[in-house]
Amino acid sequence: MDRQNTDSLPISLVPDLEVVAQSDEHRRIYTRHFEVPSVPEATRVQRELVKDEVEAFKGANVPDVSTGTFPVAELNLRSHLTALSGQVMAIRVNTYESSGTGGGTRYLTQWFALGGPRVLGTRDLFDSDDDWAEFKEFVLQAATSDTLVLTGSLRELDDSLLDSVNFDAQGNALVEFDDNSLGAGTIGPVTVTVAAEQVSALLSDFGALARTASMSPSPRIQPGQSQDAVAPEAGRSRSQEPGPPSSRRGIDCRTEKCVALTFDDGPGPKTGALLDSLRRGDAPSTFFVTGPNAMLRPDMLQRMASEGHEIGNHTWNHRSLTSLSSAQIRSEIDRTNDMISRAVNQPATLMRPPFGAHNSISDRLASTPVILWDVDTLDWKHRNTEKVVDAAIKQTRPGSIVLMHDIHPSTVAAVPRILSGLKDKGYTFVTVTELMGPAGLEAGESYAHAPRPAKLDNWETGKAGR
Ligand code: NI
DSSP, X not given: OOHHHHHSOOGGGSTTOEEEEEEETTTTEEEEEEEOTTOHHHHHHHHHHHHHHHHHHHHHSOOOTTTOOOOSOEEEEEEEEEEESSSEEEEEEEEEEEOSSOEEEEEEEXXXXXXXXXXXXXXXXXXXXXXXXXHHHHHHHHHHHSTTOOOTTOOOOOGGGGOOEEEOTTSOEEEEEOTTTTOTTOOSOEEXXXXXXXXXXXXXXXXXXXXXXXXXXXXXXXXXXXXXGGSTTTTOOOOOOOOOOGGGGOOOTTTSOEEEEEEESOOOTTHHHHHHHHHHTTOOOEEEEOHHHHHHOHHHHHHHHHTTOEEEEOOSSOOOGGGSOHHHHHHHHHHHHHHHHHHHSSOOSEEOOXXXXXXXXXXXHHOSOEEOOSEEOOHHHHOOHHHHHHHHHHHOOTTEEEEEETTXXXXXXXXXXXXXXXXXXXXXXXXXXXXXXXXXXXTTOEESBOOOOTTXXXXXXXXXXX
C-alpha cells in the first residue's frame, strides 16, 4: 500500500538530517519534512513547501463562522529520502489532501547537487532538449500501454506533470503522476516505468550521478567528520537503572488522585530529556508513537519500557483513520505494531487515533483499547511553555488523560513544572492502563478519562480545575 515508505532510504545515511513533524490537531494537518543543516538549500525548499501547502490548505478550508467548526478535510505531507551520494541528494514528498468528500496524493521529488548546493528538477536529469523530448515520449508510450491508464486522448505530457522522477535499484526511471492528473479516466496513483536501457542514453551528467545515487546510495560524510559519526546513538551504552515498573507500585486510582500524562507523535529529538524529567519526577506516562519515529529511535522505546512507561500505537502515517479503508487502517496499525515489537519485544497495548478521529470501524480494527483525552493542552498550537504548564495544571481533574506532544521542545520544557504543580495538588502520575484500574480497559472501546471517583469534590484542593 505505502510504496513510498518501503522504497525510501534510511535517513541515518545523512547524519545531520532532522525530521521535523508538525501537527494541527483541529484542522487535521500533519507534516513531516526534512531539514539538513549541511545542505541549507534542502532545508529552505522543504520549509517553503510545507509553508505553502499549509497556507493553501488553510485558505481552502476556512472555519464555519457560525459554528466555529472546521470542515472535515485533511492535509498529510511526508518527505522521504530517495537518492544519496557525495554529489547528489533527492527528497521525495508525497502530499495527501482531501476536502472531506474525496482526496488524492501529489508527488514531488526535489533533487540537490551537493557540490555547490543547488535545487534541481526533473529536467536537469536529462541532457539536450531532444533527450528530454525522447524521455517524455517513452513515458507517454508506457503510460498509454498501462491498462490502468485509460488515456486515449493523451497526446503530450506537460513538463509540470513530470515533477517526481526517481530511479529504482535496477536503474529504471519511475515517474509518479499525481492522482487524477492524467485525466478523469485514470484510477488512483499511477507510476510509469521507463526501462534502464532506454533512459541511460538520455541522462545529463547530473542525471547519471543521480541514477547511481539511487541505485547504490552511499552515506553522506560531512567535512571533518569521522565515519563513526554516521550512526549516531547506535551502540550507545546506558547506565540508568530501570525505574519501578508501575504495576508493582500498588496504586489504586479509585482512592487516589491519579492523572495520566500522554505524549504523542514521537519519539523526537527531545524525548530523552523528557524521560529524564519523568524519571526525576517519578511519573510513569504513556507514549503514543508513530511507526517511522519508532523505527528511527528504537533506543527511546527501550528506555520508555525499562523505565515503567506505557507505549501506545499512533499509526504509521498519521492519517485520519475515518477516511481510510479497513485494509488501510489495519496496515497503519500493524506496521506500527511491528516496529514497536521490534524495539521492545511486544506490540502496543493501546492505540490513539491521529487527530482523535475515530469511529466504530477504526475502534474495532485497533484490537486494543482506543485512548482519547479530556485535557487538551493545545501545545501543538501555541508552542508556549507557560501555556502548556497552565493548561495541564488548571484543567486536570482526578482521572484525567492529558494530551501533549513530545516532539515540541516547548512541551518538554514544561514537564518539570507540570509535575511539581500537579504533585502539589496531590496527584499521582500513572500510565493509562493503571489509571483505568482493575475495571480495566476493553479492546475496541474508546476512553477519554477514568470513571470519576464519587468523592471527587472532597479531593479538590486549592483552585478547582475547569
Ligand atoms: Ni498526533
